[in-house]
Amino acid sequence: MTLPATTLQIRSLVSRDGQLTLSLAEEAIAQPAAHEVIVRVEAAPMNPSDLGLLFGAADLRTAKASGTASRPVVTADVPEAALKSMAGRLDQSMQVGNEGAGVVVAAGASPEAQALLGKTVAALGGAMYTQYRTIAAAQCMPLAEGQTPAEGASAFVNPLTALGMVETMRREGHKALVHTAAASNLGQMLNRICLQDGIPLVNIVRKKEQEDILRGLGAKYVCNATSPTFMQDLTDALVATGATLAFDAIGGGKLAGQILTCMEAALNKTATEYSRYGSSTHKQVYIYGGLDRGPTEFTRGFGMTWGMGGWLLFPFLQKIGPEGAAKLKARVAAELKTTFASHYTAELSLVEALDLAQIAVYSRHATGEKALLNPNK
Amino acid sequence: MTLPATTLQIRSLVSRDGQLTLSLAEEAIAQPAAHEVIVRVEAAPMNPSDLGLLFGAADLRTAKASGTASRPVVTADVPEAALKSMAGRLDQSMQVGNEGAGVVVAAGASPEAQALLGKTVAALGGAMYTQYRTIAAAQCMPLAEGQTPAEGASAFVNPLTALGMVETMRREGHKALVHTAAASNLGQMLNRICLQDGIPLVNIVRKKEQEDILRGLGAKYVCNATSPTFMQDLTDALVATGATLAFDAIGGGKLAGQILTCMEAALNKTATEYSRYGSSTHKQVYIYGGLDRGPTEFTRGFGMTWGMGGWLLFPFLQKIGPEGAAKLKARVAAELKTTFASHYTAELSLVEALDLAQIAVYSRHATGEKALLNPNK
Numbered sequence: 067m068t069l070p071a072t073t074l075q076i077r078s079l080v081s082r083d084g085q086l087t088l089s090l091a092e093e094a095i096a097q098p099a100a101h102e103v104i105v106r107v108e109a110a111p112m113n114p115s116d117l118g119l120l121f122g123a124a125d126l127r128t129a130k131a132s133g134t135a136s137r138p139v140v141t142a143d144v145p146e147a148a149l150k151s152m153a154g155r156l157d158q159s160m161q162v163g164n165e166g167a168g169v170v171v172a173a174g175a176s177p178e179a180q181a182l183l184g185k186t187v188a189a190l191g192g193a194m195y196t197q198y199r200t201i202a203a204a205q206c207m208p209l210a211e212g213q214t215p216a217e218g219a220s221a222f223v224n225p226l227t228a229l230g231m232v233e234t235m236r237r238e239g240h241k242a243l244v245h246t247a248a249a250s251n252l253g254q255m256l257n258r259i260c261l262q263d264g265i266p267l268v269n270i271v272r273k274k275e276q277e278d279i280l281r282g283l284g285a286k287y288v289c290n291a292t293s294p295t296f297m298q299d300l301t302d303a304l305v306a307t308g309a310t311l312a313f314d315a316i317g318g319g320k321l322a323g324q325i326l327t328c329m330e331a332a333l334n335k336t337a338t339e340y341s342r343y344g345s346s347t348h349k350q351v352y353i354y355g356g357l358d359r360g361p362t363e364f365t366r367g368f369g370m371t372w373g374m375g376g377w378l379l380f381p382f383l384q385k386i387g388p389e390g391a392a393k394l395k396a397r398v399a400a401e402l403k404t405t406f407a408s409h410y411t412a413e414l415s416l417v418e419a420l421d422l423a424q425i426a427v428y429s430r431h432a433t434g435e436k437a438l439l440n441p442n443k
Numbered sequence: 444m445t446l447p448a449t450t451l452q453i454r455s456l457v458s459r460d461g462q463l464t465l466s467l468a469e470e471a472i473a474q475p476a477a478h479e480v481i482v483r484v485e486a487a488p489m490n491p492s493d494l495g496l497l498f499g500a501a502d503l504r505t506a507k508a509s510g511t512a513s514r515p516v517v518t519a520d521v522p523e524a525a526l527k528s529m530a531g532r533l534d535q536s537m538q539v540g541n542e543g544a545g546v547v548v549a550a551g552a553s554p555e556a557q558a559l560l561g562k563t564v565a566a567l568g569g570a571m572y573t574q575y576r577t578i579a580a581a582q583c584m585p586l587a588e589g590q591t592p593a594e595g596a597s598a599f600v601n602p603l604t605a606l607g608m609v610e611t612m613r614r615e616g617h618k619a620l621v622h623t624a625a626a627s628n629l630g631q632m633l634n635r636i637c638l639q640d641g642i643p644l645v646n647i648v649r650k651k652e653q654e655d656i657l658r659g660l661g662a663k664y665v666c667n668a669t670s671p672t673f674m675q676d677l678t679d680a681l682v683a684t685g686a687t688l689a690f691d692a693i694g695g696g697k698l699a700g701q702i703l704t705c706m707e708a709a710l711n712k713t714a715t716e717y718s719r720y721g722s723s724t725h726k727q728v729y730i731y732g733g734l735d736r737g738p739t740e741f742t743r744g745f746g747m748t749w750g751m752g753g754w755l756l757f758p759f760l761q762k763i764g765p766e767g768a769a770k771l772k773a774r775v776a777a778e779l780k781t782t783f784a785s786h787y788t789a790e791l792s793l794v795e796a797l798d799l800a801q802i803a804v805y806s807r808h809a810t811g812e813k814a815l816l817n818p819n820k
Contacts, residue, residue, distance in 0.1 A: 115719075118719060119719045147744075148744070150708065150744070151707070151711075151721065151744045151745075151746075152717075153711055154711060154714055154716065154717030154718065155717040155719070158717065317743055318743075323738075323739075330528070331527065334528075334530055334531065337531055339531065340529075340530075340531025340532040340535070341531065342492075342495060342496045342532070343755055343757075344528065346758065353743070354747075356743060359743075360742075361700075361740050361741060361742045362700075362740070362741055362742075362743060363738050363739070363740045364738060364739055365737075365738045365739075366694055366695075366730070366733060366736075366739060366753075367524075367525075367527070367528045368528075369528075369753065370731075370753035370754070370755040370758075371753055371755070371758065372752055372753050373750055373751070373752035373753070374750070374751045374752065375749055375750035375751065375752070376743075376746065376747035376748055376749050376750070377747070378720055378747040378748070380720075381723060381747075381748065
């Protein structure tokens with residue numbers, strides 16, 4: 067097998083004057099250093115966190131196609147207000163793709179790099195939306211015999227995020243969880259983890275089909291946020307589970323505040339004494355995603371003992387340290403085809419990923435729909 | 444001096460069907476146990492936290508007067524939505540008044556109670572809106588020679604809250620503070636503490652007069668939230684101070700989120716590398732008051748490393764333990780006439796406190812305006 071000299075990769079650029087440009091760049095494949103390998107990337111998930119970097123808060127209703135059939139270019143306007151938060155990336159051509167999987171086609175001299183040669187590996191390291199990625203062997207996880215790149219593509223972000231939620235629950239002294247957008251790939255993983263570990267989980271979804279999916283997977287508590295009885299249903303589930311910690315993928319709108327309100331109502335149902343400041347049990351919602359980019363709004367009818375905040379995988383992994391992270395990763399490797407299985411609704415080539423019709427689909431962040439990029443398709 | 448048999452006190456009752464009733468109740472003065480004293484209360488501040496219990500979220504535009512001149516009664520409607528959060532107090536006649544000061548006119552047999560006889564003391568213990576309050580000697584702090592009850596009335600809640608903010612800042616690893624409604628009694632105290640301790644403080648106010656008051660008191664950073672350049676002014680002050688912790692008395696509206704947005708903008712000004720998740724420095728806003736009871740709203744344009752939450756004095760004191768609290772109280776006692784001085788814009792009798800015209804004034808929570816209740820006026 068001969069290695070090509072160059073690799074094609076997706077680039078995202080937001081200019082200072084507010085224009086997003088997506089394109090395919092061809093660049094030389096970096097020769098691996100002793101501790102590095104070259105992975106031929108065959109599967110990389112298009113997660114919300116990737117799309118955030120890819121689209122740079124552009125208004126995709128303004129997206130226009132240009133370029134050629136083999137080198138498509140997409141441009142779109144970035145709203146003025148959003149530019150401010152991206153000051154650090156303006157006028158820089160960004161590589162995209164947190165994670166992916168493929169075959170190691172070249173390796174540096176070190177034993178750990180050589181050991182991976184020919185293996186199918188999953189890798190976490192950014193810039194994975196490329197045909198060939200030169201990366202440290204330490205950032206790769208060999209897949210088990212017979213596992214495909216597609217099966218290993220999402221071996222890091224979603225599995226570690228789901229495990230991170232459970233770990234956060236334990237470390238912060240809660241005993242049950244609430245999760246929104248709960249029918250997502252990540253939500254289904256979390257549901258499987260909680261069933262295995264005996265952790266009560268309250269799943270919040272927005273569609274009847276999503277309720278059915280989760281119930282079919284054995285979920286005991288599923289609340290539909292569009293139901294007229296949602297607040298009561300959620301309160302009942304919170305009384306039953308005692309959950310005082312939620313992870314919210316939505317971010318915008320009223321849901322995060324509604325969860326706190328229902329947690330407080332659930333706690334007050336068992337309170338023995340009135341406190342003008344509300345329940346003294348800490349109630350927490352971590353917003354880890356932004357499926358709704360609109361404003362977050364809440365009425366503080368849940369006492370004074372509450373918190374809302376951002377939650378992100380990488381700082382969490384830093385907090386628990388290499389040993390803690392290694393434990394989580396070992397569990398993922400052992401259960402990749404079961405607990406941590408992902409599914410995708412489309413497999414796209416690099417060119418297809420820059421097609422306006424495809425973008426219109428995969429940029430929707432529809433729960434249960436996820437595209438898999440295959441840069442070598 | 445002979446002690447009367449009964450004491451008149453303010454009561455607040457919210458009925459299950461949504462009516463607030465304020466009245467004066469006459470009840471027997473409890474004889475002091477060995478460790479207790481009886482305080483003739485001559486000054487008790489009407490703080491926002493007291494008014495929350497007093498008015499029970501009633502809509503004061505519906506307030507009506509009844510009763511007699513010496514035993515006035517005020518009734519008002521409590522909105523249905525607010526009733527839920529008060530389930531624990533419905534149909535109970537609540538005593539009011541977190542703190543106050545007065546003269547010890549009787550004492551139990553124990554040496555610590557006897558030692559307070561005849562002394563002017565400040566006390567924290569609830570139910571202080573009464574003419575005579577039987578209370579544990581341990582809950583009283585003797586004032587220095589020559590200090591009046593009015594001078595000692597606010598010796599606990601505001602001073603300990605202001606010191607608690609500074610202590611929270613130190614314990615959570617921040618090096619400067621932001622404070623809203625900063626021209627309040629509490630805000631002026633915080634300003635004096637920060638000047639003394641060399642802590643950079645960014646004061647946020649809403650009126651030109653309030654800016655002037657604070658600048659007159661030596662405040663270096665004062666931002667007016669109604670100014671068209673507010674966001675820029677605040678960002679500049681945050682760059683200058685490095686503040687990543689705010690205490691917000693307002694609660695409702697967009698201010699809490701604007702503070703986080705400006706903190707992020709300030710951090711990004713000195714960032715050397717772009718992170719799609721925003722600055723990795725934790726940014727925190729604690730909401731400790733609810734001057735604006737409306738919804739809190741924010742656009743999450745400040746990355747993923749942020750928190751918002753409730754902050755309350757009593758859980759904080761529990762967290763730092765008796766020794767920590769004693770240290771803070773000793774500082775208050777030593778600096779009561781200077782750092783922790785309060786001022787009031789009206790002195791009300793019990794009857795006046797239930798007068799609709801007075802209520803219309805003191806229920807406004809106007810910054811810099813505060814009523815002092817004198818149950819023995």
